[in-house]
Amino acid sequence: MSCFPENINAAQERRKRPGPASGLGGRFWQNRKSLKAVSLFFALLLALGTAGCRGKADTASHAICVAGSTSVQPFAEKLAEVYMEQHPGVRIDVQGGGSSAGIFAAQQGAADLGASSRELVKAEKALHEIPIAWDGIAVIVHPSNPLTDLSLEQLRLIFQGKITDWQAVGAPAHPIDLISREEGSGTREAFETLVMGKTEVSPGALVQDSNGAVREIVAGDQNSLGYISAGLVDERVKAVAIDGILPTRENIKTQKYKLVRRFLLVGRETPAGQCLAFVDFILSPQGQRLLEAEGLVGVR
């Protein structure tokens, strides 16, 4: 970028020099036709930036478009990958954009299936919804932390930044290192709905951009508190009980554990044809096993 001013200078100098010896630049800029060609070139470059779900669907005959929640996206991609392997000739495009965007796309018919990690609101109830899995959000601490139980209220106060020391919740005194997810993340969105209500996560909270990164920090920091997808809890971190209930597979399935969300696929009408076959695959024992292997809890 630092060479930009020099280029302008050079062009100016060239323009000053008269006669046939003047460089390319000078003559070229003076030529109206060439100028037109240049602007056309830019316009073309700008136009190249737009291509969507539907555009692709027209080219391949059996393309199914799944769009929506970024929390569902990795799982949908995994399912699509396996399904496409088994059914050559079928194309499944999986896109992100967020739950609301996915639901909207399904309503508009822009996507065959919308993926949502939140429940449908009243206005959206006209859509056909297919629950595909449960996902629990586990609140995790370092294994050496004696804390075993938090109330939902305590959790909210901690993430609001109103409780800042472990002592207030019965652990040895030390400032809490709070770890959250980035704005826009599906896990954060769910955490905010389930725990924070209308309040905001403290701006002092550390922000990491993946479940894995949060787990990594908590595993290394004795004073940290974070939240991740329940399927990703391993022996390096400890999940605490919320209101006395641990995020076990059973508790998530029965919804005894509070921090649980459903993953939904939604469509404008009952799925049919290729779409139905894909949905059936997801709900089949094989599809559900795939989801469980990725850390979710199946609905069947």
Next chain:
Amino acid sequence: MDQGKFVERVLFLLALSSISSLVVITVFIFLEGLPLIFQTGFKDFILSSHWAPTKGHFGIGAMIVSSLLVTIGAMVLGVPLGLACAIVLAEFSSARLRSFLKPTLELLAGIPSVVYGFLGVIWLVPLIRNYLGGPGLSLLAAAVILGIMILPTIVSISIDALTAVPDIYRDGSIALGATEWQTVRRVVLPAASSGIITAIILGMGRAVGETMAVIMVAGNAIKLPTSILDPVRTLTSNIALELGYAAGRHREALFATGIVLFVIIMILNLSATLITRRR
């Protein structure tokens, strides 16, 4: 059209395509970001520290301050180290040593930034957490990592500036009875100052623009830091962290963050160019 002219035009178009990418990027960033800045109000956008884009709050004040603090921190560590290094290599070491050490230092520039970030996370962050306190992911960690990352830029440009000073200056100074150190400090350094300042500014540009390593070690909290052990979020981290999920106004806000970053880096590069030209 004769053949010569045709070749001219083709070459010109090819040359144009490299500049056009710059133009397209610039136009795109501004088109995407400016509407949000106008809606939010320039002052609110720049000065407010309330960043909750999914709830309609777009204030990047804390991030601008954090970006500057991280950069200043990197400069405090990187400039003395880099400059000392350059002076030793250019003035006090044999040509053989220099021909070995300079390329070695420049190798630092070839290490991908994610590797610096990774080293920071597994080595520097726990050190800070255990010995200095706080969560470890902090302003300090980011400054240290960036300080190391900008070394090759500062060292190699400074060496070039120092070796460009004619030997007559040194000989004259020594002949007048100055010691070698006096010669370096009073004669060579002032003569090379514009080159050294360029080196520092380019180093700053690198520090402001670095993203991956900073995301990994800075902690990314949105709050204004009150100590060097507090986690911070820089402008670049903000864009990279949230772009993957952002839609609608949130996405525009990230482009608007890009505009601010763009302007800062443009100012840095422009001043580097002006200072070099003054010589």
